[in-house]
Amino acid sequence: MTSATVNSEFWNGRRVLLTGHTGFKGAWAAAWLVKMGAKVTGVSLPPEGDFSLYNSIQDQLPLTSHFIDIRDAEALTTVVRESNPEIVLHMAAQALVRRSYREPTYTYETNVMGTVNLxxxxxxxxxxxxxxxxxxxKVYQNIEDGRAFKETDPLGGDDPYSSSKAACEIATASLAKSYFLxxxxxxxxxxxxxxxxGGDFSEDRLIPDIWRAAKAGQSVTLRYPGATRPWQHVLESVSGYLVFLQALAGDSGNALPKALNFGPQGGEVVTVGEIAREVQKAFGIEQDWALVNEEQPPEKSHLALDASLAKKALGWQSKWTSTETLTKTVEWYKAFGQTTDIYTFTLSQIDEYEAPL
Structure with a gap:
């Protein structure tokens, strides 16, 4: 089966509400949508930290941006009413596991009630x-049996972030049946x-941590180097979301599954340590990673997704291997330090992803 692709004609001129457009994935989605001619309204908090993809490209993004907190139902409703979107891609979230341990109330308010407000x-x-x-x-109840999760597996979550996203799933399914069906x-x-x-500068994330360590001439420290994860390039997940929305908005949209996994082909998983070693080498760091000594909040050791339903329902599957993913990632960060036009380079990586295999 040929992999389904993002259809520029579908998005050209389409009114799109994109929440979380200042975040890592959100900024890539915004750039892709704008590239295709979509009329994008963004809703998000301002980006955090000294660096962000959004701040690096915002001057070249022709979209309408609103800096509001999705916990503010009145402000959010006003933007929704004024923008009158045809398509909504909701990505705004408190997305960090370790932060969720520090700020559980904020995490639940944002991830659950923010979604309900929308x-x-x-x-x-x-x-x-x-x-x-x-x-x-991380929405699945993970008993660490090494099995790749399917959409029919029980939802759960031991940490505040994971459980808030599982609760978001339940709330969305309920409201979808109660009001939108x-x-x-x-x-x-x-x-x-x-x-x-490229473009991820968040705290407590592997690649940004390695990039910061490389700038400081140091090796990165890892919390759980043996943990396995379904790593994928940001364009893989965004393409899956856009293809899914194209299908949902079509004549057969109501017959589609109402939850889909988007992950690497065959459930490919690589350890944190392996990723760190390859990326450090690409950044020119000769010494190996170091292990964090102090006690850390618990994280799951194994996580994998079964994305076969997305292939069956949409014809979507990932395109880039883990090696290609790491190569494209490192290329972006190196370009970030060398070019004043990172927007054009970002679009060039979207072009590379869209190119036929």
Missing amino acids: LEALRELEDLKAALIITSD EKGVPVATGRAGNVIG
């Missing part, structure tokens, strides 16, 4: 064709995680 605001729209709520690969508007969830690629 879906409440969408209920009054007449032109809405489809909405996709992005959750995580009768209108014929598909509302679904997309599950992906451990996404890497």
Whole structure:
């Protein structure tokens, strides 16, 4: 089967509400949507930290940006009403596991009630064709049996972040059935995680930590080097979301699954230590990674996704191997330090991803 692709004609001129557009994945989604001619309205908090992909490309992004907190239902409803989107891609979230241990209330308020606020605001729209709520690969009850999770597996989560995303799944499914089903508007969830690629500068994430260590001339320190994850390039997950939305907005959208995994082909998993070693080598760090000595909040040792349903339902499958993913990621960070036009380089990587295999 030929892999389904993002259809520029579908998105050209389409009114799109994109939440979380200042985040790592959100900025890539914004760049791709704008490239295709979509009329994008972004809703997000301002980017955090000294560096961000959004801040690096915002001057060249022709979109309408609103810096609001999705916990503010009134402000969110006003933006939704004024933008009147046809398509909604909800990516705004508190997305860090370790931060969720420090700030559980904020995590639940953002990830659960923020989503509820959005879906409440969408209920009054007449032109809405489809909405996709992005959750995580960590929504499953993980008993660490090494099996790749399918969409029918039980939801759960031992840490505040994971459980907040599982709760978001339950709330979305309930509101979709209660209010949107009768209108014929598909509302679904997309599950992906451990996404890497250029432009991620978040705290407590592997590639940004290595990039910061490389700038300081140091080796990176790892918390759980033996942990395995379904690593994939950011463009893989974003392409899955866009292909899913295209299908949801089509004539057969209501017949599609209402939750899909997006992950590497064959459930490919690589350890944290292996990723760190390869990326450090690419950045010219000769010494190996070091192990963090102090006690850390617990994290799951094994995580893998079965994305076969996305292939069956949409014809979507990942394109880049882990080696290609790491190569494209390192190329972006090196370009970031060498060029003043990172926007053009970012678009060039989207072009490379879109090129036929």
